[in-house]
Amino acid sequence: MKTLTGRRIAVVLFNLGGPDDQASVKPFLFNLFNDPAIIGLPGVVRTPLARLISSRREKSARANYALMGGGSPLLPETRKQAAALEATLAPRLPDDEVRVFIAMRYWSPLTEETALEVAAFGPEEIVLLPLYPQFSTTTSQSSLKRWSAVYAGSGESRTVCCWPEAHGWIEAQAAAIATMLDEAGDRPVRVLFSAHGIPESLVSRKGDPYQEQVESTVAAVVAKLEAMGRTVDHALCYQSRVGPMKWLGPSTPEALEQAAADRVGAVVVPIAFVSEHVETLVELDIEYGELAHELGVVPYLRAPAVGTSAPFIAALADASLHALSRTGVAPYGPGCRGDWKACPCQAENRSG
Numbered sequence: 001m002k003t004l005t006g007r008r009i010a011v012v013l014f015n016l017g018g019p020d021d022q023a024s025v026k027p028f029l030f031n032l033f034n035d036p037a038i039i040g041l042p043g044v045v046r047t048p049l050a051r052l053i054s055s056r057r058e059k060s061a062r063a064n065y066a067l068m069g070g071g072s073p074l075l076p077e078t079r080k081q082a083a084a085l086e087a088t089l090a091p092r093l094p095d096d097e098v099r100v101f102i103a104m105r106y107w108s109p110l111t112e113e114t115a116l117e118v119a120a121f122g123p124e125e126i127v128l129l130p131l132y133p134q135f136s137t138t139t140s141q142s143s144l145k146r147w148s149a150v151y152a153g154s155g156e157s158r159t160v161c162c163w164p165e166a167h168g169w170i171e172a173q174a175a176a177i178a179t180m181l182d183e184a185g186d187r188p189v190r191v192l193f194s195a196h197g198i199p200e201s202l203v204s205r206k207g208d209p210y211q212e213q214v215e216s217t218v219a220a221v222v223a224k225l226e227a228m229g230r231t232v233d234h235a236l237c238y239q240s241r242v243g244p245m246k247w248l249g250p251s252t253p254e255a256l257e258q259a260a261a262d263r264v265g266a267v268v269v270p271i272a273f274v275s276e277h278v279e280t281l282v283e284l285d286i287e288y289g290e291l292a293h294e295l296g297v298v299p300y301l302r303a304p305a306v307g308t309s310a311p312f313i314a315a316l317a318d319a320s321l322h323a324l325s326r327t328g329v330a331p332y333g334p335g336c337r338g339d340w341k342a343c344p345c346q347a348e349n350r351s352g
């Protein structure tokens with residue numbers, strides 16, 4: 001039973017989205033490559049290019065999604081996280097009605113569909129919470145921009161731009177790694193923190209804070225492991241390179257070659273993803289698993305994504321409550337250090 005003073009609060013979780021079957025692989029890829037945050041060219045050039053790239057990439061992408069039963073598990077996994085977050089927030093906001101929504105950038109439920117659903121809910125408060133720990137123009141900013149362009153409903157919005165060092169997120173990662181280190185036993189292993197790559201020029205020329213935030217996540221996880229009495233050999237590397245441009249490095253395959261040269265095994269940790277999908281289940285487990293086998297990197301172990309682990313969901317709840325407790329319209333995320341005005345996600349995403 002809600003009190004008369006209770007607020008309707010919408011928490012909107014943003015993620016990339018993934019095709020739900022084989023037929024949606026190509027239109028999903030088209031949406032992705034047609035995003036100016038991914039290909040920064042004018043629409044007259046970008047749209048035909050997106051058509052070409054999605055056609056060319058369709059066959060290999062379909063084969064990868066076929067390995068997971070035909071489509072991406074990203075939406076079902078995100079639904080579990082949304083349900084867990086809603087259940088965690090409910091007792092912490094007993095006078096309010098809290099609903100958690102999912103807005104995907106490139107496949108259903110698309111941001112514009114979710115914007116209509118949220119508007120129909122009629123919230124007084126909205127928390128915009130990207131499920132990307134680290135802020136990038138290619139992910140969180142793209143999603144938040146899209147939201148601003150399509151949401152026309154009620155409510156004051158507060159954005160959590162990023163949370164690279166959020167307590168429960170770091171705790172969940174450290175716990176998953178500790179379990180894998182136990183599995184490795186006495187065998188020497190290197191912890192390979194594998195982040196999704198982005199083109200290097202986005203960092204060096206456009207000031208994308210992603211690399212810096214990924215490095216801060218890694219440092220926080222390593223410090224947490226040390227506090228747990230585990231000093232680890234570790235390295236940061238970047239996966240999922242696409243196209244001919246120079247991407248952040250070293251790549252995950254290069255890091256595996258180095259591990260082979262140093263005669264150590266690997267515990268691979270997805271450090272920029274919070275759920276299982278094509279980049280973990282196919283790229284890390286199958287493609288790089290085969291490479292590790294060829295190179296003699298033994299053992300090759302992979303820490304699971306944090307999913308619905310309790311400390312991680314608590315971190316999302318804390319971030320939401322922290323956002324709601326801010327006064328005024330100038331939000332900043334718990335991962336943003338220093339002057340919130342300098343935070344790159346804020347300029348276009350202040351509540352209206």
Ligand SMILES: C=CC1=C(C)c2cc3[nH]c(cc4nc(cc5[nH]c(cc1n2)c(C)c5CCC(=O)O)C(CCC(=O)O)=C4C)c(C)c3C=C
Nearest residue numbers: 016017018019061072074136138139196198242272277278
């Ligand atoms: C082409 C450029 C790409 C950039 C830049 C990029 C950044 C980026 N992506 C994620 C998270 C995910 N990406 C996923 C799939 C995916 N990403 C790209 C391209 C870029 N990503 C493509 C073409 C694809 C589709 C798969 C493929 O063909 O390789 C996914 C998984 C979605 C799924 O279907 O399960 C996620 C999640 C981050 C975090 C990031 C930069 C910070």
Ligand SMILES: [Fe+2]
Nearest residue numbers: 161333336343
């Ligand atoms: Fe921020």
Ligand SMILES: [Fe+2]
Nearest residue numbers: 016196240279
């Ligand atoms: Fe990606």
